[in-house]
Amino acid sequence: MNTAKSRSPARYLGNALVLGVLVLLALPMEAVAHGERAQLASMRMRTLHWFDIEVSPVRVNVGDTVVITGKFIPSEFWPEQLPSVTDTAFLNVGAPGPKFIRVHSEVNGVPMIRSTAFEPGKLYEFKSVVRARVPGRYHIHPLLNVKDAGTLVGKGSWVEVEPSLTGEPFTNEITTLTGETVDLENVGLKSVIGWHLVWILVGVAFLAYWLAKPELFIPRYMRVRNLGPEQANTMITRRDFLAGGIFFTISMVLILAGYLWAEHKYPVTIPLQTGKVGVPGRPVPSGPLVVEVENANYELAGRSLTMRMKLANEGDSPIEIREFVTANIRFINGPAAAAGVVENEELVAGDSLHSSVSTIAPGQHVDVVLRAEDSLWETQRMTGLIHDPDSRFAGLLVYRDAEGKRYYQEVGGSILPKFF
Amino acid sequence: MANIALPAPRITDASGHYDLSILDNPRARSYYRRFDGILIIVLFSFIALGISIHYALTAGDWDYWIDWRDRRWWPLVTPLSLMIFIGGFVYPIWKAFRLPVIATAVTTLLCLVSWVSRYFNFGQFTDFPLSFTFPSTYIGLGVIFDSVLIMTRSLLISAIVGPFLFGALIWPLNWPLFAASKVPVEYSGTLVSVADLMGYQYIRTTTPEYLRIIEESTLRTFGGSVTPLTAVFSAFVAVIGYSLFLLLGAALYNFAGRYARRII
Numbered sequence: 001m002n003t004a005k006s007r008s009p010a011r012y013l014g015n016a017l018v019l020g021v022l023v024l025l026a027l028p029m030e031a032v033a034h035g036e037r038a039q040l041a042s043m044r045m046r047t048l049h050w051f052d053i054e055v056s057p058v059r060v061n062v063g064d065t066v067v068i069t070g071k072f073i074p075s076e077f078w079p080e081q082l083p084s085v086t087d088t089a090f091l092n093v094g095a096p097g098p099k100f101i102r103v104h105s106e107v108n109g110v111p112m113i114r115s116t117a118f119e120p121g122k123l124y125e126f127k128s129v130v131r132a133r134v135p136g137r138y139h140i141h142p143l144l145n146v147k148d149a150g151t152l153v154g155k156g157s158w159v160e161v162e163p164s165l166t167g168e169p170f171t172n173e174i175t176t177l178t179g180e181t182v183d184l185e186n187v188g189l190k191s192v193i194g195w196h197l198v199w200i201l202v203g204v205a206f207l208a209y210w211l212a213k214p215e216l217f218i219p220r221y222m223r224v225r226n227l228g229p230e231q232a233n234t235m236i237t238r239r240d241f242l243a244g245g246i247f248f249t250i251s252m253v254l255i256l257a258g259y260l261w262a263e264h265k266y267p268v269t270i271p272l273q274t275g276k277v278g279v280p281g282r283p284v285p286s287g288p289l290v291v292e293v294e295n296a297n298y299e300l301a302g303r304s305l306t307m308r309m310k311l312a313n314e315g316d317s318p319i320e321i322r323e324f325v326t327a328n329i330r331f332i333n334g335p336a337a338a339a340g341v342v343e344n345e346e347l348v349a350g351d352s353l354h355s356s357v358s359t360i361a362p363g364q365h366v367d368v369v370l371r372a373e374d375s376l377w378e379t380q381r382m383t384g385l386i387h388d389p390d391s392r393f394a395g396l397l398v399y400r401d402a403e404g405k406r407y408y409q410e411v412g413g414s415i416l417p418k419f420f
Numbered sequence: 421m422a423n424i425a426l427p428a429p430r431i432t433d434a435s436g437h438y439d440l441s442i443l444d445n446p447r448a449r450s451y452y453r454r455f456d457g458i459l460i461i462v463l464f465s466f467i468a469l470g471i472s473i474h475y476a477l478t479a480g481d482w483d484y485w486i487d488w489r490d491r492r493w494w495p496l497v498t499p500l501s502l503m504i505f506i507g508g509f510v511y512p513i514w515k516a517f518r519l520p521v522i523a524t525a526v527t528t529l530l531c532l533v534s535w536v537s538r539y540f541n542f543g544q545f546t547d548f549p550l551s552f553t554f555p556s557t558y559i560g561l562g563v564i565f566d567s568v569l570i571m572t573r574s575l576l577i578s579a580i581v582g583p584f585l586f587g588a589l590i591w592p593l594n595w596p597l598f599a600a601s602k603v604p605v606e607y608s609g610t611l612v613s614v615a616d617l618m619g620y621q622y623i624r625t626t627t628p629e630y631l632r633i634i635e636e637s638t639l640r641t642f643g644g645s646v647t648p649l650t651a652v653f654s655a656f657v658a659v660i661g662y663s664l665f666l667l668l669g670a671a672l673y674n675f676a677g678r679y680a681r682r683i684i
Contacts, residue, residue, distance in 0.1 A: 090628035098622040111608035113631040145628035188600025203528035203559035216456040244570030258596040270603035
């Protein structure tokens with residue numbers, strides 16, 4: 001029988017909500033994005049150019065190390081309004097929590113325990129060594145945290161971590177400057193738990209003294225009202241006063257005892273350490289090619305970036321343009337396989353870079369039209385360029401000479417959209 | 421139908437005094453006791469929820485990670501955060517019930533809630549070791565604060581002595597918990613403490629090293645006596661913070677009292 005209750009909109013809504021929650025619970029999806037696409041296209045193109053990123057090995061056991069290497073160039077077109085890498089930055093690892101511990105990191109050979117600063121237009125070669133800690137399958141990236149600006153993410157790789165071959169739990173032992181070897185997984189934890197238990201006992205005892213009184217809220221409220229503000233303090237009895245004095249004394253003695261115990265057990269301690277380290281940038285190997293960008297267009301319908309530039313080969317070997325890298329997307333002149341691409345891990349568009357001049361001969365000055373064309377412009381939300389309040393682009397132009405030696409340099413400038 | 425005027429039930433006499441003989445009635449006492457139990461659960465749940473949210477918003481990272489608990493900012497921020505919360509509650513609970521338990525209740529509940537959060541959220545869910553994320557303790561300070569109120573029976577004196585001791589003793593109280601993490605280590609040619617090294621090793625993608633608001637070198641460190649100077653400054657800040665929120669609590673309590681009487 002249909003009743004008014006069973007047909008009520010609230011009931012339908014309730015059922016729909018329950019069903020919706022069940023569907024969401026039944027369809028767990030893997031989170032593999034990091035929010036890069038939410039960032040403005042012009043910001044992604046003009047901040048950091050990551051390249052040559054490698055993660056190896058990608059199958060390890062707990063306790064084994066994984067090495068992340070690569071290079072980056074801070075853009076010379078870094079937006080003025082964005083806090084810059086010239087202030088404070090930190091080389092980080094993007095991982096879902098401490099599934100790995102970082103045992104070493106360096107940039108251009110300088111250890112990166114602390115924060116640093118980078119110079120735009122310089123080359124930085126980095127290396128991070130992490131040790132697998134928790135079994136699972138993880139997507140790990142190099143990251144650069146830039147103070148007050150945000151996080152810039154490099155190419156990620158999936159790493160499979162199997163349990164330890166020995167079956168032993170993960171340990172992280174280090175030797176302090178006082179000669180003691182400690183496991184950072186549980187250093188000082190016994191003392192922490194012990195002292196917490198002591199204080200919880202004191203706190204609970206204090207609360208129990210008061211809350212176990214036969215009269216609490218309503219009776220005490222009535223007595224306070226009857227006694228009036230002047231006399232209400234007499235409700236704190238001599239016994240309460242004594243108990244307060246005992247708890248006060250116990251707490252003071254415990255604090256003093258704890259402090260002296262810690263001073264005796266750890267006679268040598270230092271404050272937390274901070275401060276920046278300097279890291280010199282290396283010149284970008286731009287080789288003999290001189291590049292001058294004249295103008296650039298973004299064609300919305302064609303999903304392509306067209307750059308008109310003057311190129312001059314001042315070397316003695318012919319130069320061939322191979323690649324244009326921007327916002328972690330590689331547009332390749334020729335098949336992707338020939339460019340050392342890591343399958344399924346990179347945003348690569350093979351045969352997507354078209355040059356009006358295939359080779360620039362030694363001594364040749366030539367006008368070149370370079371077109372980077374692929375649907376990745378759309379799928380990676382780079383089409384947002386036309387909506388950005390600062391329509392400028394930048395990217396890394398990669399080229400090589402006849403001997404196969406690779407060179408690169410940053411190009412960039414204003415960009416105009418073509419709507420039709 | 422004729423209007424029948426029913427006399428309102430009164431539990432106070434003409435001078436506003438309650439008839440306390442009701443407290444001698446065993447049945448009434450039994451009901452009051454049950455109500456006390458419910459009120460304790462409600463009040464303590466509210467305090468536990470409130471302090472955990474308030475503390476996460478105002479002290480947050482300073483208490484989540486051992487590499488944030490430095491000797492300058494942590495002893496300054498955490499007592500102030502706790503004192504302003506406690507200050508708002510002390511006046512109503514003292515004025516209405518003469519119960520000097522708020523500071524102990526807040527610090528004990530915060531401790532218990534923090535352990536649950538650190539174990540499940542930070543430990544089981546995200547795999548951070550407890551040695552890196554264990555909570556600090558403030559229970560001793562809460563007990564001292566409430567004991568001062570008991571012994572002085574004065575909101576004014578306790579508003580000066582209680583918060584002062586709260587701010588001044590926070591570092592020595594926690595030193596047995598922290599000291600192991602302040603032992604020096606040499607790592608890649610750099611001097612770091614055990615806590616710094618843990619902060620470096622246990623990867624936090626969005627909490628880079630520079631994000632920490634901790635002591636930095638300055639020309640104004642008074643010969644390196646940072647800890648005692650911070651303790652004194654923290655004590656004064658705690659007194660001011662507590663007093664302001666005690667006044668706020670008093671204003672709200674008196675306003676609510678007047679409003680409630682008008683409705684009744």
